[in-house]
Amino acid sequence: MKPAFQDLIPHNHCFGCGPQNSEGLKLKSYWRDDGSSECVYLPQPHQCAGPTGFVNGGIIATLIDCHCICTAMAHAYALAGREIGQGQPIWYVTGELNIQYLAPTPIDEAIKLVAKVENVSGKKMTLSCELMNVTEAPSTPYARATIMAIQVPSNWLKHADIPAMCEKS
Numbered sequence: 001m002k003p004a005f006q007d008l009i010p011h012n013h014c015f016g017c018g019p020q021n022s023e024g025l026k027l028k029s030y031w032r033d034d035g036s037s038e039c040v041y042l043p044q045p046h047q048c049a050g051p052t053g054f055v056n057g058g059i060i061a062t063l064i065d066c067h068c069i070c071t072a073m074a075h076a077y078a079l080a081g082r083e084i085g086q087g088q089p090i091w092y093v094t095g096e097l098n099i100q101y102l103a104p105t106p107i108d109e110a111i112k113l114v115a116k117v118e119n120v121s122g123k124k125m126t127l128s129c130e131l132m133n134v135t136e137a138p139s140t141p142y143a144r145a146t147i148m149a150i151q152v153p154s155n156w157l158k159h160a161d162i163p164a165m166c167e168k169s
């Protein structure tokens with residue numbers, strides 16, 4: 001299996017997807033044969049909503065956000081004809097995140113996110129994403145989202161770091 005996008009994207013302390021964030025969710029995303037991308041995640045009991053059996057909506061938003069933004073970066077590297085992380089870094093941020101929460105997401109089983117790049121126009125990339133049962137059983141997804149990813153310059157990070165408080169030895 002090829003490495004996850006997140007294991008190739010450099011300098012990533014993101015709470016949702018950064019391998020360098022010891023307190024983070026460390027989600028991992030991969031291409032699928034049909035050109036979409038997927039991420040399987042096992043929610044943790046403390047990530048619950050009010051009732052203990054369901055996943056908190058903010059956690060769901062973070063999973064969708066990170067899976068889609070990493071997919072945007074992976075897609076942009078592919079468009080540039082480069083392996084992820086090779087050469088001048090390609091960075092995207094979230095400009096817009098629109099989520100429909102369609103059904104409570106169970107906390108005690110693995111879940112799957114599937115994202116697709118819908119459109120690329122200049123610096124803007126639109127993606128769609130569904131959050132569903134890991135078996136992809138033909139049922140209503142738990143959530144559906146659209147994201148606008150916006151490319152920022154590769155020197156953006158120079159202004160974006162403080163000492164890495166989230167890195168624990």
Ligand SMILES: CCCCCCCC/C=C\CCCCCCCC(=O)SCCNC(=O)CCNC(=O)[C@H](O)C(C)(C)COP(=O)(O)OP(=O)(O)OC[C@H]1O[C@@H](n2cnc3c(N)ncnc32)[C@H](O)[C@@H]1OP(=O)(O)O
Binds near residue numbers: 070091
């Ligand atoms: C904050 C840290 C992020 C670091 C990422 C880089 C390092 C990567 C490292 C490791 C991988 C990590 C992976 C992270 C994954 C998680 C992602 C997140 O959580 S990101 C955090 C949340 N998002 C923000 O904090 C953005 C805050 N917003 C901004 O900084 C600006 O508003 C920005 C850059 C989004 C746009 O700035 P402008 O408006 O000056 O840029 P203009 O060049 O004018 O716009 C480009 C196009 O985008 C449209 N646009 C701008 N903002 C939009 C928006 N909010 N919605 C829709 N379109 C928008 C504009 O209309 C323009 O469109 P036209 O080219 O004219 O067609």
